[in-house]
Amino acid sequence: MPQIKCTVTECQYNSxxxxxxxxxxxxxxGSEASASSDDxxxxxxxxxx
Ligand code: SF4
Incomplete structure (x- = not known):
């Protein structure tokens, strides 16, 4: 898998x-079509x- 940077350190998979x-x-x-990363x-x- 490509390297994925993630700042969600509360996740079990975060290292x-x-x-x-x-x-x-x-x-x-939530929405059916995302318009930004927030979606x-x-x-x-x-x-x-
Ligand atoms: S699985 Fe956890 S560490 Fe990996 S991208 Fe999702 S939130 Fe981040």
């Missing part, structure tokens, strides 16, 4: 501000235990 998941899924954030979200997010 040193990078995503360590084997794949991620990104979806629309997208990472569905692979998992809170740290």
């Amino acid at each position: 040193d501000i990078m995503c360590d998941a084997p794949m991620i899924q990104v979806n629309h954030n 997208t979200k990472c569905d692979t997010f998992k809170p740290k235990r």
Whole structure:
């Protein structure tokens, strides 16, 4: 997977501000058509235990 920088350090897959998941899924954030990055979200997010 390409390197993905992610500042969501509360995520279980986050390691040193990078995503360590084997794949991620990104979806629309509420709307059916995204107009900006604010309209997208990472569905692979998992809170740290
Ligand atoms: S799974 Fe999503 S939220 Fe979690 S580190 Fe990767 S990109 Fe960030």
